[in-house]
Amino acid sequence: MRKTLISLMTVAIALAVGVLAIALTSSSPREALKYFFTGPFLNAYFFGNMITRAIPLILTGLAASIAFSASAFNLGLEGQVYFGAIAGTLLGLTMGSVPVWLTCVTIMIVSFAVGGGIAAISGYLKAKWKVNELISSLLVSYTLINIGDALLEGPFRDPRAGLAASSYMDSAIRFPRILMPSNLHAGLFLVLAIAVFVFLAIRFSRLGYEIRITGSNISFGAYAGIHVRKVVILAMAISGALAGLAGMVDVLGVHGRVIRGFSSGYGWNGIAVALIARRNPILVIPAALFFAFLTSGAEVSSFFTDMSPEIARIIQASIFYLVTAEGLLTFLKKRREATS
Amino acid sequence: MINGKDVSKESTRQRREAGLAYIPEDRIALGTSASASITDNIIVDRYFKSDFSKAGWIRYSFAMTHCRELIHRFDIRSPSVLFPVGLLSGGNIQKVILAREFTSDPSILVVCEPTWGLDVRSIRFVYDRINEMKTKGAGVLLVSSNLDEILTLADRILVMCGGRVVASLANDRALARREIGEYMMGIACQPEFEEVEMSNRHA
Missing domain, CATH: 3.40.50.300 (P-loop containing nucleotide triphosphate hydrolases)
Structure with a gap:
């Protein structure tokens, strides 16, 4: 109860910061605020695009939640999202005369596996040589983002495209749109189903149990006979896999191809989403919607007024500061209790 | 085993x-x-x-x-x-x-x-x-540091001092608290365990 209150407070304070920033920077703050809060609900286009924005954030939010639940920190979500999407798309472009559904399923599995593989490296390094997974996942991710950029600028760039992007995949592979004229696509149902499944799996499955116990007290897990190193590697792998899938779902639903830097911010925002949701896979859904609402509200408001769309970033940054500060305080308090 | x-x-x-x-x-x-x-x-x-x-x-x-x-x-x-x-x-x-x-x-x-x-x-x-x-x-x-607890529960008592076992005693009525205390303090050591101590020192 108290924790929910803290989450709501975080959101309220961040919104207050946003309102203040809008009031200070806009010449018509009343208009800007009106569009900021109501804009995403004005019509089907804005509303659909807001939900579309939340789709990859739900997946990255789940990805971060799973890693956090095992007390592992996957800071490489950005790279896993990006590279998962690149690997899946490249495969989709080269798979020839195969039934459409098969291609679609295959490339999702591949992006899932690639994202998972990348994160599993950090999990393995942690289990084997106690390499801090926070650092290793972050470094691997930055390297992969640059490699991905290079691939899209070079060998895989569509020469006809005006920007660094791959060729379009067959439009039949892509998810159907469900709310014209917006970008909202059927990937939403897949993502919601995954969120419910992850929730049930963390609560009631054997692996979910092992992840929870390992995350709550790793010495206890080891003492009781749980193979904690394996659990940490698996949790990292599943986390990365969901991130890889997040990129692929966005490509299949919205873009139809990989554009350089299309997923920038998905990973970091996913971490913030998981922190607001307190690792609860179901609460990840509203938290992701809230983040999407901030971006959409700022975008709509900047259409109609002189407000800058970067306002969304300011609000997101305040949320980030607040949730991490609170997380740090709880951590320090715990440590104080443990040492006294 | x-x-x-x-x-x-x-x-x-x-x-x-x-x-x-x-x-x-x-x-x-x-x-x-x-x-x-x-x-x-x-x-x-x-x-x-x-x-x-x-x-x-x-x-x-x-x-x-x-x-x-x-x-x-x-x-x-x-x-x-x-x-x-x-x-x-x-x-x-x-x-x-x-x-x-x-x-x-x-x-x-x-x-x-x-x-x-x-x-x-x-x-x-x-x-x-x-x-x-x-x-x-x-x-x-x-494994306990509570002497009363050990005397209540144990059948056989191994006393340790300085990281080594120094005595093995049967827990019967005759066993005096004082005796255990001497082993604990390192004042006394049973002969079979003394051997171990000596050979350890040489090595």
């Missing part, structure tokens, strides 16, 4: 499965997960068994019935089996650990400082359960 099987290279789970149970000295940091429920704390050494899980999913209805029984048997005072262990009193936390470690049908029990910080009622309870395990035929290795 457990029941004639060498377990020194086995995993923790294999050792537990071979019949080892362990009540650690630090019941909060090692013996339990404070934020997890009583059920999750009790099933940690058995959740993977066929009664408790099916096709990768834990059967919580079965697990909770099992834990309700144990709560009753071990007299754990808690509003429910889903109550977080960290919010229980020290005595009840220790009983949760006993409920787990004493019901895994162990043949060897390592028990460290089992009554540290507990109230008299809980201490009595813990002693009764340990004696019960003894009569069931389990080997109990009690």
Whole structure:
């Protein structure tokens, strides 16, 4: 109860910061605020695009939640999202005369596996040589983002495209749109189903149990006979896999191809989403919607007024500061209790 | 060696499965997960068994019935089996650990400082359960700094001083507290253990 209150407070304070920033920077703050809060609900286009924005954030939010639940920190979500999407798309472009559904399923599995593989490296390094997974996942991710950029600028760039992007995949592979004229696509149902499944799996499955116990007290897990190193590697792998899938779902639903830097911010925002949701896979859904609402509200408001769309970033940054500060305080308090 | 099987290279789970149970000295940091429920704390050494899980999913209805029984048997005072262990009193936390470690049908029990910080009622309870395990035929290795506790429970006492065993004594009426004290302080040492000391020094 108290924790929910803290989450709501975080959101309220961040919104207050946003309102203040809008009031200070806009010449018509009343208009800007009106569009900021109501804009995403004005019509089907804005509303659909807001939900579309939340789709990859739900997946990255789940990805971060799973890693956090095992007390592992996957800071490489950005790279896993990006590279998962690149690997899946490249495969989709080269798979020839195969039934459409098969291609679609295959490339999702591949992006899932690639994202998972990348994160599993950090999990393995942690289990084997106690390499801090926070650092290793972050470094691997930055390297992969640059490699991905290079691939899209070079060998895989569509020469006809005006920007660094791959060729379009067959439009039949892509998810159907469900709310014209917006970008909202059927990937939403897949993502919601995954969120419910992850929730049930963390609560009631054997692996979910092992992840929870390992995350709550790793010495206890080891003492009781749980193979904690394996659990940490698996949790990292599943986390990365969901991130890889997040990129692929966005490509299949919205873009139809990989554009350089299309997923920038998905990973970091996913971490913030998981922190607001307190690792609860179901609460990840509203938290992701809230983040999407901030971006959409700022975008709509900047259409109609002189407000800058970067306002969304300011609000997101305040949320980030607040949730991490609170997380740090709880951590320090715990440590104080443990040492006294 | 457990029941004639060498377990020194086995995993923790294999050792537990071979019949080892362990009540650690630090019941909060090692013996339990404070934020997890009583059920999750009790099933940690058995959740993977066929009664408790099916096709990768834990059967919580079965697990909770099992834990309700144990709560009753071990007299754990808690509003429910889903109550977080960290919010229980020290005595009840220790009983949760006993409920787990004493019901895994162990043949060897390592028990460290089992009554540290507990109230008299809980201490009595813990002693009764340990004696019960003894009569069931389990080997109990009690590690304790509480002399009264050792004299109450032990059949044979190994006294350690400076990281070495210095005496092995049968716990009978004739045994004087003073005698144990001398061994503990390093004033006296039984001859068979002295040998060890000498050869260690030469090496």
